[in-house]
Amino acid sequence: MSPVRIALNATLLLLIFVIQETLISPARLPLSGFSLYLAVLLSLVLLENRTGAVILGFVGGLILDLSPSSNAPFGQWALILTGVAYVIAVNAESIDEIVSRPVGLGLFVASGASLALILFLILGSLLGESAGSFGRATIVISGNFFWTMLITPFFMPLLLTIREVTIGARERI
Amino acid sequence: MARGGGNRSRLLLVILLVTSLFFITLDLRGVQVTKGSRSATQSFLAPVQKGVSDIFTPVGRFFSDIKDFPNQKNQIANLESENAKLKTQVLVNKDIKGQLAQLKGVLDLAGRGGYKVVSARVIGHGSSSAFSQTFTIDAGSSDGAAVDKTVIAAHGLVGVVKSVEAHSAIVLLMSDPAFKVGVRIARNQSIGVLSGTGGNSFSLQLLDPAGDIEKGDVLFTNGSDNNRPFIPGVPVGVVTSVDHSSSTLTQTASVKSYTDLNNVGVISVVMSAPSTLPRSIINPTPAPTVIVYVTPTPSPTSSGSPSPSLSPSVTPTPKKAKP
Numbered sequence: 355m356s357p358v359r360i361a362l363n364a365t366l367l368l369l370i371f372v373i374q375e376t377l378i379s380p381a382r383l384p385l386s387g388f389s390l391y392l393a394v395l396l397s398l399v400l401l402e403n404r405t406g407a408v409i410l411g412f413v414g415g416l417i418l419d420l421s422p423s424s425n426a427p428f429g430q431w432a433l434i435l436t437g438v439a440y441v442i443a444v445n446a447e448s449i450d451e452i453v454s455r456p457v458g459l460g461l462f463v464a465s466g467a468s469l470a471l472i473l474f475l476i477l478g479s480l481l482g483e484s485a486g487s488f489g490r491a492t493i494v495i496s497g498n499f500f501w502t503m504l505i506t507p508f509f510m511p512l513l514l515t516i517r518e519v520t521i522g523a524r525e526r527i
Numbered sequence: 528m529a530r531g532g533g534n535r536s537r538l539l540l541v542i543l544l545v546t547s548l549f550f551i552t553l554d555l556r557g558v559q560v561t562k563g564s565r566s567a568t569q570s571f572l573a574p575v576q577k578g579v580s581d582i583f584t585p586v587g588r589f590f591s592d593i594k595d596f597p598n599q600k601n602q603i604a605n606l607e608s609e610n611a612k613l614k615t616q617v618l619v620n621k622d623i624k625g626q627l628a629q630l631k632g633v634l635d636l637a638g639r640g641g642y643k644v645v646s647a648r649v650i651g652h653g654s655s656s657a658f659s660q661t662f663t664i665d666a667g668s669s670d671g672a673a674v675d676k677t678v679i680a681a682h683g684l685v686g687v688v689k690s691v692e693a694h695s696a697i698v699l700l701m702s703d704p705a706f707k708v709g710v711r712i713a714r715n716q717s718i719g720v721l722s723g724t725g726g727n728s729f730s731l732q733l734l735d736p737a738g739d740i741e742k743g744d745v746l747f748t749n750g751s752d753n754n755r756p757f758i759p760g761v762p763v764g765v766v767t768s769v770d771h772s773s774s775t776l777t778q779t780a781s782v783k784s785y786t787d788l789n790n791v792g793v794i795s796v797v798m799s800a801p802s803t804l805p806r807s808i809i810n811p812t813p814a815p816t817v818i819v820y821v822t823p824t825p826s827p828t829s830s831g832s833p834s835p836s837l838s839p840s841v842t843p844t845p846k847k848a849k850p
Binding site for chain 2: 372374375376377378379380389403404405407408409411412415416419420421422423424425427428429430432433436437440443474475478481483484486487490491494
C-alpha cells in the first residue's frame with residue numbers, strides 16, 4: 355500500500371467520520387442506529403492484502419479515537435481495529451470474489467463490525483469503563499449488525515470505483 | 528482483490544498493536560498530547576455540526592410530522608379537552624394565587640432557584656456505537672461554560688459538562704453508564720446515588736441502610752463541594768419502582784428522569800448557584816400564657832366552722848391595653 359493511497363484512504367475515512375458524527379449519530383435511527391464509519395472501513399479492509407489491511411485498520415482506528423464523544427482512552431479503537439482488520443484480511447483470502455456477492459459481503463462486514471464492538475466492550479471493561487447493561491449492549495451490537503448488513507452492498511461499488519481510480523500500476527500487479 | 532502477507536504483515540501487526548497499547552498507556556497516564564487531539568477534533572466538528580443541524584433539523588421535523596400524521600386528530604381532540612380543563616383551572620387558580628401571595632410573605636420560598644445560567648442549543652449527539660451518551664452544545668468557554676458544570680433543561684437535570692472548547696462543549700448525559708450523581712429524596716431527605724444505565728431508566732441506591740424509598744418519591748440533586756459538578760436542589764426524577772430484594776445492604780430503585788433526553792433541544796449550563804441558603808434569624812412570637820391563681824376563701828357552713836374552698840381567678844398575660 356503506497357503512502358499516497360494511505361493518505362487518500364485516510365481522507366475518505368475522515369470524510370465518513372464527519373458524516374457519521376454530524377448526520378448519522380444525531381438521526382436516532384431505530385435499533386440504536388449504526389456506524390457507517392465501521393462499515394466503510396471494514397469494506398476498504400476487505401479490498402486490501404494483509405499488510406494494507408493492518409495499516410488501514412490502524413489508521414482508521416486512530417481517526418475513530420479522535421471522536422470527542424468517546425469516553426475510551428485514545429488508542430483503544432486503533433488496537434481493536436488493527437486486530438480485526440488482520441482477522442478480516444486473513445479470512446477474506448479464503449472466500450473467492452466476496453465483493454461481488456452482496457449478501458456474503460454484508461454478512462462479512464457486519465460480522466467484522468460486531469466483532470470490533472464486542473472487543474471494544476471487553477477491552478473497555480478491562481480498562482474500567484462502564485458501557486451500560488448487557489441488554490443495551492446487545493441492542494446496540496445487533497442493531498449495528500442489521501444496519502451494516504443492509505447498507506454495505508450499496509456503497510461497495512463506490513468504494514471499488516475509488517480504489518480503481520487511486521490504485522497504482524505497481525499495486526495492480 | 529490483492530493477496531499477500533506472511534511474516535511482513537505479522538510483524539507490522541505486532542508493531543501497530545504495540546503502538547496502540549502505547550497510545551492507550553499515554554492517555555490513561557493523562558498525557559496532554561492525546562487529549563489535545565480530541566479537543567482539536569471537537570473544535571473542527573462543532574461548526575460543521577451546527578451547520579448540519581441548522582439545515583437538517585427542519586427536514587427531520589417535517590418527516591416526524593408526516594410520521595405522526597395519523598395521531599394528529601386524536602392529539603387535537605385531547606388538546607381541546609385539556610384546554611377546557613385548564614380554563615377552569617385558571618379560575619380556581621386565581622383564588623389559590625391570592626392565598627399563595629400571603630403564604631409567600633410568611634415563608635421564604637425564594638431560597639430555591641436563583642441560578643445564573645448560560646443557555647445553549649443542542650447541535651450534536653454522541654455516537655451510540657461508542658457506548659457513551661453525550662450532547663454537543665453551541666456554548667463554550669467563550670460563553671462561560673466550563674468543565675464539571677451542571678447542565679439543566681426545562682424540567683430538571685440533563686448532565687454535566689465533560690469537555691469544553693471556545694464555542695462548543697460536550698455534555699455527558701445522565702443516561703450515560705459512567706454518570707453518577709448524589710441525590711436526596713424530597714420526602715424523607717434520605718440520600719443516595721443515581722446512576723445512568725444507558726437507556727431511559729435510572730438506578731438509585733440509597734446510602735443509608737435504614738432509609739426507605741417509596742414509589743413516587745421525588746429526587747433532587749444533593750450538590751457537590753463548591754457546587755461542582757452538581758449544584759443542589761435540581762429536580763432529577765421520580766421513583767417508578769422499588770427493588771425489595773434483600774441481596775443488597777441498602778434499598779435500590781428504578782427512576783424515571785423529569786427530562787426526556789431524547790427530546791432536548793435547548794439546555795442551560797448553570798454558572799453559579801446561590802452562595803448561601805436562606806438562614807435568616809427566626810424570632811418566635813410567644814403565645815399568650817395563661818396563669819391560674821388559686822386562693823382559699825372561707826365559706827359559711829351549717830356547723831359554723833370555716834372550711835376553705837377553691838375559687839380560681841384566671842389572669843391572662845400579656846394583656847392588651849385598653850384605649
